[in-house]
Amino acid sequence: MSRRKPMKALILAGGSGTRLWPASREAYPKQFLKLSGGKSLLQQTLERLLNIVSPKDILLLTNEQYKFHVLSEVNEISKDLADNILLEPARRNTAPAIALGMKYCLERLGIPPEEVLFVCPSDHIIKPVEKFVEYVKLAEKVARQGYIVAFGIKPLYPETGYGYIKITGKDLGGYYLVEKFTEKPNFETAKRFLSEGNYFWNSGMFVFTIETMIEELRLCIPEIYQLFNQPLEDMIATFPKMPDISIDYAVMEKSKKVVAIPMDIYWSDIGSWDSLYDALDKDEKANVILGDVLAKDTESCLVIGNKRLIATVDLKDLTIVETDDAILIAKRGSAQKVKHVLEELKAKNRIEAIEHRTVYRPWGECSILEEHPRYKIKRIVVKPGASIDLQIHHHWSKHWIVVKGTAKVTIGNKIMHIHENESVYVPKSTLHRLENPGEIPLEIIEVQNGDYVGEDDIIRLDDEYGRI
Amino acid sequence: MSRRKPMKALILAGGSGTRLWPASREAYPKQFLKLSGGKSLLQQTLERLLNIVSPKDILLLTNEQYKFHVLSEVNEISKDLADNILLEPARRNTAPAIALGMKYCLERLGIPPEEVLFVCPSDHIIKPVEKFVEYVKLAEKVARQGYIVAFGIKPLYPETGYGYIKITGKDLGGYYLVEKFTEKPNFETAKRFLSEGNYFWNSGMFVFTIETMIEELRLCIPEIYQLFNQPLEDMIATFPKMPDISIDYAVMEKSKKVVAIPMDIYWSDIGSWDSLYDALDKDEKANVILGDVLAKDTESCLVIGNKRLIATVDLKDLTIVETDDAILIAKRGSAQKVKHVLEELKAKNRIEAIEHRTVYRPWGECSILEEHPRYKIKRIVVKPGASIDLQIHHHWSKHWIVVKGTAKVTIGNKIMHIHENESVYVPKSTLHRLENPGEIPLEIIEVQNGDYVGEDDIIRLDDEYGRI
Numbered sequence: 031m032s033r034r035k036p037m038k039a040l041i042l043a044g045g046s047g048t049r050l051w052p053a054s055r056e057a058y059p060k061q062f063l064k065l066s067g068g069k070s071l072l073q074q075t076l077e078r079l080l081n082i083v084s085p086k087d088i089l090l091l092t093n094e095q096y097k098f099h100v101l102s103e104v105n106e107i108s109k110d111l112a113d114n115i116l117l118e119p120a121r122r123n124t125a126p127a128i129a130l131g132m133k134y135c136l137e138r139l140g141i142p143p144e145e146v147l148f149v150c151p152s153d154h155i156i157k158p159v160e161k162f163v164e165y166v167k168l169a170e171k172v173a174r175q176g177y178i179v180a181f182g183i184k185p186l187y188p189e190t191g192y193g194y195i196k197i198t199g200k201d202l203g204g205y206y207l208v209e210k211f212t213e214k215p216n217f218e219t220a221k222r223f224l225s226e227g228n229y230f231w232n233s234g235m236f237v238f239t240i241e242t243m244i245e246e247l248r249l250c251i252p253e254i255y256q257l258f259n260q261p262l263e264d265m266i267a268t269f270p271k272m273p274d275i276s277i278d279y280a281v282m283e284k285s286k287k288v289v290a291i292p293m294d295i296y297w298s299d300i301g302s303w304d305s306l307y308d309a310l311d312k313d314e315k316a317n318v319i320l321g322d323v324l325a326k327d328t329e330s331c332l333v334i335g336n337k338r339l340i341a342t343v344d345l346k347d348l349t350i351v352e353t354d355d356a357i358l359i360a361k362r363g364s365a366q367k368v369k370h371v372l373e374e375l376k377a378k379n380r381i382e383a384i385e386h387r388t389v390y391r392p393w394g395e396c397s398i399l400e401e402h403p404r405y406k407i408k409r410i411v412v413k414p415g416a417s418i419d420l421q422i423h424h425h426w427s428k429h430w431i432v433v434k435g436t437a438k439v440t441i442g443n444k445i446m447h448i449h450e451n452e453s454v455y456v457p458k459s460t461l462h463r464l465e466n467p468g469e470i471p472l473e474i475i476e477v478q479n480g481d482y483v484g485e486d487d488i489i490r491l492d493d494e495y496g497r498i
Numbered sequence: 499m500s501r502r503k504p505m506k507a508l509i510l511a512g513g514s515g516t517r518l519w520p521a522s523r524e525a526y527p528k529q530f531l532k533l534s535g536g537k538s539l540l541q542q543t544l545e546r547l548l549n550i551v552s553p554k555d556i557l558l559l560t561n562e563q564y565k566f567h568v569l570s571e572v573n574e575i576s577k578d579l580a581d582n583i584l585l586e587p588a589r590r591n592t593a594p595a596i597a598l599g600m601k602y603c604l605e606r607l608g609i610p611p612e613e614v615l616f617v618c619p620s621d622h623i624i625k626p627v628e629k630f631v632e633y634v635k636l637a638e639k640v641a642r643q644g645y646i647v648a649f650g651i652k653p654l655y656p657e658t659g660y661g662y663i664k665i666t667g668k669d670l671g672g673y674y675l676v677e678k679f680t681e682k683p684n685f686e687t688a689k690r691f692l693s694e695g696n697y698f699w700n701s702g703m704f705v706f707t708i709e710t711m712i713e714e715l716r717l718c719i720p721e722i723y724q725l726f727n728q729p730l731e732d733m734i735a736t737f738p739k740m741p742d743i744s745i746d747y748a749v750m751e752k753s754k755k756v757v758a759i760p761m762d763i764y765w766s767d768i769g770s771w772d773s774l775y776d777a778l779d780k781d782e783k784a785n786v787i788l789g790d791v792l793a794k795d796t797e798s799c800l801v802i803g804n805k806r807l808i809a810t811v812d813l814k815d816l817t818i819v820e821t822d823d824a825i826l827i828a829k830r831g832s833a834q835k836v837k838h839v840l841e842e843l844k845a846k847n848r849i850e851a852i853e854h855r856t857v858y859r860p861w862g863e864c865s866i867l868e869e870h871p872r873y874k875i876k877r878i879v880v881k882p883g884a885s886i887d888l889q890i891h892h893h894w895s896k897h898w899i900v901v902k903g904t905a906k907v908t909i910g911n912k913i914m915h916i917h918e919n920e921s922v923y924v925p926k927s928t929l930h931r932l933e934n935p936g937e938i939p940l941e942i943i944e945v946q947n948g949d950y951v952g953e954d955d956i957i958r959l960d961d962e963y964g965r966i
Contacts, residue, residue, distance in 0.1 A: 052809070326839055327832075339850050341520070341839045343828035345816075350827060359818060359827060360811035364795075371794055371809045382807050399868050399875065405901040407867065407875065407943060429921050431897045431945045433873040451947045453897050453921060475875060475945050477899045479919045 036087050037170050037237075038141060039079045040131040043072055043092040043100055043152035044118050048383075049302050049365070051372050052356035053334065057385035060300060061153040062099055065310070065320070065334070071153040071300070072100070076107045078156060081163045082148070085110035089139075090152075091131050093118045099390040114139070119269035124149075124234075125280035126272035129247065129258045130265065132240050137262045143241035146173045149277075150235040155298045155309045165293050169237035172205050172289060178238040178246065179205065180282065180290045182230025183297045188220035191301050193232035193278055195290045196223075208288040211278055230290065232278065233297050242287060250284040251275070302365035303349040303358075307332040321352070332362065354387040354397075393418050394471065405479045410464070412437070412472040417465035426480025427458045435472035438465040504555050505638050505705075506609060507547045508599040511540055511560040511568055511620035512586050516851075517770050517833075519840050520824035521802065525853035528768060529621040530567055533778075533788070533802070539621040539768070540568070544575045546624060549631045550616070553578035557607075558620075559599050561586045567858040582607070587737035592617075592702075593719065593748035594740035597726045598733065600708050605730045611709035614641045617745075618703040623766045623777045633672075633761050637705035640673050646706040646714065646753060647673065650698025650760045656688030659769050661700035661746055663758045664691075676756040679746055698760050700746065702767065710755060718752040719743070770833035771817045771826075775800040789820070800830065822855040822865075861886050862939070873947045878932070880905075880940040885933035894948025896924045898932070903940035906933040 047060045054060045061072040069077070079088055085108040092100045094117055104111040116134050118127060128149055135141040148166060156162050169179040182195045193213055197206035211232065215223065223229035238246075247255040253273050257265060273280075282288055298309040310318045310332075319325060321335020328342040333350045340352060347362040360368065375383035388397040393416035400407040412418065412435075430437065431453040439446050439454050440463040447467075448454050456462045458480070466472035515528045522528040529540040537545070547556055553576040560568045562585055572579040584602050586595060596617055603609040616634060624630050637647040650663045661681055665674035679700065683691065691697035715723040721741050725733060741748075750756055766777040778786045778800075787793060789803020796810040801818045808820060815830040828836065843851035856865040861884035868875040880886065880903075898905065899921040907914050907922050908931040915935075916922050924930045926948070934940035 052807075324839060324842060326835060326842075338822075339520075339824040339843075339848070341824065341826045341828075341836075341843075343826070343835045343839060344832035345827060345829060348813075348827070352825060354806075356807040356809065357820060357825065358809045358811070359813060359816070360809075361813060364812035367794060367811045371792060371811060374792060374794075375807075375809075380807070400877070402901075405943070409868070427919055429897075429899045431947070433870075433945070433947050451895055453923065453945075455921065475873070477901070477921075477943050477945075479899070479901050 036083055037146040037148055038135055038139075039083050039088045039148045039150070040128065040135075041072075041075060041079070041088065041090045041150060041152050042124060042127055043090055044096065044121065044127065045151065045153060046095075046121070047153070047301075048372055049368060050300070050306065050351075051368055052353045052358050052382065053351055055383070055385055057095065057389065058099075059096070059153070061151075062096075062103065063153075065306065070103055071155070072103050073107055075150065075152045075154070076104065076111065078159050078162065079148075079150075080108070081159055082166050086113065089114040089116060089131055089134065091116050091118060091127050093121055098392045102390065119266050120272070122269070122272045123274050124277040125247075125251065125254055125275045126257075126269065128243070128277055129254050129272075130269065132243060133258060133262050133265050135240060141240070143244065144239055146170050146237060146239050147243070148235070148237045151299070153300060154233070155296070155300055157296045161295050162293070165291055165295070166237065168204050169291055172291070173237045173239055173242070176239070176242050176287060177205075177289045178236060178242060178282070178285060178287050180208065180211075180288060181233045181235045182290045182292045183233050184292060184294065185220075185224055185229060185231050188217060188224050189231065190214055190217050190220050192299070193234075194220075194223050195230045195232050197228050197230065197290050197292065199228065202289070205289045205291045208282075208290050211283040211288070213279070213283075230292050231297075232282075233293070234278075234299065236277065236282075243281070246281050246285045246287060251280040254280065303332060303351065303360065303368065304362060304365040307349065307362060330362065356382045391418075392416070394466075399475075405477060408476040408478070410474045410476055412464060412466040412474070414466055414469050414471065417463060419463055421462060426478050428456045428479070429477045430454050430456065430464070431475045431477075433473050433475055435466060435470050436468045437472050437474060438467045439463070440465075504551055505614040505616055506603055506607075507551050507556045507616045507618070508596065508603075509540075509543060509547070509556065509558050509618060509620050510592060510595055511558055512564065512589065512595065513619070513621060514563075514589070515621070515769075516840055517836060518768070518774065518819075519836055520821045520826050520850065521819055523851070523853055525563065525857065526567075527564070527621070530564075530571065531621075533774065538571055539623070540571050541575055543618065543620045543622070544572065544579065546627050546630065547616075547618075548576070549627055550634050554581065557582040557584060557599055557602065559584050559586060559595050561589055566860045570858065587734050588740075590737070590740045591742050592745040593715075593722055593743045594725075594737065596711070596745055597715065597722050597740075598737065600711060601726060601730050601733050603708060609708070611712065612707055614638050614705060614707050615711070616703070616705045619767070621768060622701070623764070623768055625764045629763050630761070633759055633763070634705065636672050637759055640757060640759070641705045641707055641710070644707070644710050644755060645673075645757045646704060646710060646750070646755050648676065648679075648750065648756060648758045649701045649703045650758045651701050651765045652760060652762065653688075653692055653697060653699050656685060656692050657699065658682055658685050658688050660767070662688075662691050663698045663700050665696050665698065665758050665760065667696065670757070673757045673759045676750075676758050679751040679756070681747070681751075698758065699765075700750075701761070701765050702746075704745065704750075711749070714749050714753045714755060719748040722748065771800060771819065771828065771836065772830060772833040775817065775830060798830065824850045859886075860884070862934075867943075873945060876944045876946070878942045878944055880932060880934040880942070882934055882937050882939065885931060887931055889930060894946045895926045896947070897945045898922050898924065899943045899945075901941050901943055903934060903938050904936045905940050905942060906935045907931070908933075 050060050062070050064070045172179050196209040198209050298305050300306050316330040318332045322339050323333045323335050324341045326343045328345045331348045336352045349360045349362050351358045372383050394411040394413045397409045432448050432450050437448040442460050511529050518528050530538050532538045640647050664677040666677050766773050768774050784798040786800045790807050791801045791803050792809045794811045796813045799816045804820045817828045817830050819826045862879040862881045865877045900916050900918050905916040910928050
C-alpha cells in the first residue's frame with residue numbers, strides 16, 4: 031500500500047471563552063481547564079488527535095497571551111508538539127486563523143497544497159475516541175475528492191447556542207451533500223429544525239485539502255484570499271487587517287463544496303456549566319463531584335472544589351464552583367446567566383473577572399497567596415534554566431525564601447546562590463534578577479513589604495514578571 | 499431615693515456550640531461570631547447588659563480554652579470588664595457554673611447573699627434593648643421578694659429545640675407563678691403547648707438573690723449544694739465532681755419559688771443557621787447578605803462571605819457560609835443537618851470540624867496562610883509587651899519576616915531586634931523566643947521549611963504556640 035503524506039491537524043487554541051467562570055477566565059480560558067482526569071481540554075484534544083496523526087503533524091494556533099501556558103501543556107504530552115506553535119498576530123476569528131495555519135503549512139513546513147488538513151477547536155469533549163478516529167479517516171478520504179468535510183452531530187434538543195448543518199437526503203457513503211449551514215437559530219427555529227429532520231449540530235471541525243480551501247477563500251471571501259496570497263511574513267504583518275469572521279460564515283455558508291459526515295458520537299463544546307454537567311459521568315445520585323466535597327442528601331448537582339472543603343446539605347440541581355478567589359453557586363439550567371455576572375464584575379473592574387491568582391509566564395508561574403495593604407506574599411516557581419529578568423521597585427522591597435531547589439540571584443552587581451531553606455533580601459530601587467541554574471523547578475516564597483505594593487511599581491527592563 | 503447595692507450580672511460564656519459550623523467551631527464557638535454590626539454575640543451581650551449594670555458588676559464565666567479570646571473581646575468593650583473573668587475548672591453544665599459564679603461573688607467580690615444576680619447566656623440575640631432593660635428591672639424587684647425569675651418568650655411556632663415554661667393564669671404585676679418547666683418537647687407536644695396557651699419558650703435567663711438560689715440548691719440538688727458549701731478554693735478543686743446538669747433541670751423544674759415574666763420582645767438563641775436568618779434584617783428580596791457577594795436573581799437566601807467573592811445565580815432558600823478553609827451550602831430549613839456533617843468530619847479527623855485557620859493565644863494570634871508538604875506559611879501577630887516562649891523544632895527551621903512593628907528575637911543565646919522589613923532565620927534544633935517590645939502589634943510572616951512540618955514537632959518549654 032503506497033502511503034501518501036500524512037494528514038496535518040490544526041488545533042485552534044486561541045479562544046478566550048469565559049462561560050465557565052470562575053474556573054475559566056479571560057487569562058485562563060476553557061481549553062486550559064483540568065476538569066476531569068487531571069488533563070486539560072487542550073491536552074485531551076491533543077491525545078485524541080495523536081490517535082490519528084503524529085506529534086510533528088500537529089500545528090497549534092494560539093495567541094501571545096496564552097503562549098507560555100500552551101507550551102507548558104503541550105510539553106506534558108510530547109516535546110515534539112512544541113515545534114509548531116503558531117501565534118496569531120492579532121485576535122481574529124476562525125477564518126483568518128485557518129488561513130494563517132495553511133500559509134504556515136505551505137511555506138514553513140513545505141506541505142504541498144494537495145495535502146489534507148484537519149481543523150478542530152481545542153476545548154471540546156468527544157467520545158468514544160475510537161469511533162471518532164474512524165469518522166476522521168473517512169473525512170480524509172472524502173476531502174481528497176475536493177470536498178470540505180464538516181462533522182454533524184445529531185441534535186438532542188433545540189440548542190440555540192450551536193450552528194446547524196442541513197444535509198440532503200442522499201447517503202454518498204457515510205457523507206452527504208450539505209444543503210445549507212445555519213447560524214445559531216432562535217428557539218422556535220431550532221425546534222423546527224429538529225422536527226424537520228436532516229439538521230445536525232455543527233461541531234466546528236473541518237477536513238479539506240489546502241488547495242480546496244484556498245480556492246473557496248478566493249470564491250467566497252476575497253478579502254482574506256488577498257491577504258493570504260502573499261508571503262507568510264507579509265501575511266503576519268497585515269494580519270490585523272483580516273476581517274473578524276468565522277470560517278462558517280466566510281466559507282461554509284457559501285461554498286458549493288461542503289459535505290457533512292453525521293457522527294453518531296458524544297460531542298460537547300462545553301459551552302456552559304450545564305453542558306459540562308451533561309458531558310461528565312454522574313454518580314448514583316446524579317451528581318458530578320470533583321474535589322474535597324462532603325455531599326449530604328445532595329442530588330443532580332455539579333460541585334467542583336479546588337482547595338477548600340465544600341459541605342452540601344439537602345441540595346438539588348445546583349452548580350457549585352470554587353476557586354482561589356471566587357465561588358459560583360448557580361441553579362443548574364441557569365448557566366447562561368454566568369455571563370451577566372461576568373459583565374457586572376467587569377463593570378466593577380474586578381480582577382476576578384479577568385485572571386486567576388496564579389499566572390503563567392515564560393519562566394514558570396506566580397501565585398498570590400496573601401494580600402494586605404502593606405505586604406503581599408507570592409509563590410514563584412521558576413523552571414530549570416529559566417530566569418526572571420532585572421527589575422526595579424521603588425516602593426517596596428522583598429524577601430525571597432527558597433523552599434525548593436537553588437536560586438541564582440543577582441542584586442545590584444552581586445551574584446549569589448541561595449539554596450533551599452535560605453533567604454535573601456532585595457532592597458528597594460535595586461536591579462535584581464532571579465535564575466534557576468538547577469535541574470529541578472525552583473520554588474520561592476516572596477514576601478513583599480512596603481508602603482505601596484501595587485503591581486504598577488515594576489519597571490521592567492527585560493522580561494516581565496506577570497501582572498500579579 | 500435610697501440606693502441598694504446594684505444587681506450583679508453573670509454571663510455564661512463557656513458554651514462550645516458548633517451548630518453554626520463552619521463559622522463556629524469547637525475552638526471558636528458561637529458567642530465569638532461577628533455576624534452583624536462588627537461585634538460578636540458576646541460583645542453584643544455585654545453592651546446590652548451595660549444598659550443595666552456597670553462594667554465592674556459584670557462577671558464572665560468561661561473556660562480555659564476560650565480565656566484569651568474572651569479577654570480580647572472584653573477589652574474591646576471596656577477594660578473594667580477584664581477583672582472578673584472566671585474560668586470553669588472543668589466543663590460542666592449551667593447549674594455548677596452558676597454555683598461557682600455565686601461563690602465567687604460572695605467570697606471574692608464581697609457581695610452579700612441578699613444581693614440580686616442576673617444570669618444570662620452570651621450568645622443570644624435580643625431586641626429592642628430598651629424593652630429588655632425594663633423587663634430586667636422588673637425582674638430585679640420580683641427577685642428581691644424571694645423568687646427565682648425566669649423570662650418567657652411567646653412561642654411563634656412549635657419549636658422542639660427550646661424548653662417551655664407553663665405559667666398560671668394570674669397576673670401578679672407583669673409576672674406569673676410558674677406551673678411547670680418542661681424540657682425540649684417533641685413536635686406533637688410542642689404543638690399542644692401552643693394550642694393550650696400559657697406556654698412560653700424558656701429564654702435561659704434568670705434573676706434571683708444569691709440566698710434564694712442557695713436555699714433552692716439545698717432543697718433541689720444537694721450534690722451541688724454540698725460542693726458549693728465550702729471555700730472557693732476547695733470548690734474549684736472539687737469542681738470536676740459536680741454533676742453535669744443544667745439549672746433548668748436541677749432547680750427550675752423542682753423549685754416552688756419560680757416565677758416568670760413573659761416578654762413581648764424579639765429573642766433568639768441562634769441555634770442554627772435557619773434561626774440566624776430569622777433573626778437578621780432582610781433586604782427587599784428577603785436575603786440576608788454579608789460579605790463580598792454578587793447576588794443575581796437570588797431570594798430568601800442567607801449568604802455569609804468571608805474573604806472570597808461569592809456569585810449567586812437563580813437561587814432560592816439557601817444558606818451559604820464561606821470560611822477560610824470550608825464552605826457550607828445547605829437548603830434553608832435543613833440547618834439541623836449541619837450537625838451530621840460535623841459528625842462525619844469529626845469521624846474523619848478533619849481539622850475543619852474543630853478549629854479555624856486562625857487561633858487565639860495569650861500573646862496574640864496565629865493564622866495558617868498556606869500549607870504544603872514541605873513548607874508552611876503563617877501570619878503571627880504578637881500583642882505589645884507579649885512574647886512567644888522558647889521552643890525547639892527538630893525537623894524544620896523557619897524564617898521570620900517582620901511586616902509591622904519590631905521584634906525582639908532570642909535564638910540560642912543571641913538576642914537581636916528585627917525591624918519592619920527585616921528578617922531572621924531560626925535554624926532547626928535551636929531554642930528561640932519571639933517578643934514584641936513595642937507599643938503596636940508586631941506582625942510577622944513565618945515561612946517554615948523542612949522535611950516534616952507537622953505541628954507535633956514542637957517541644958514547648960514554657961508557653962505554647964497554639965495547635966497550628
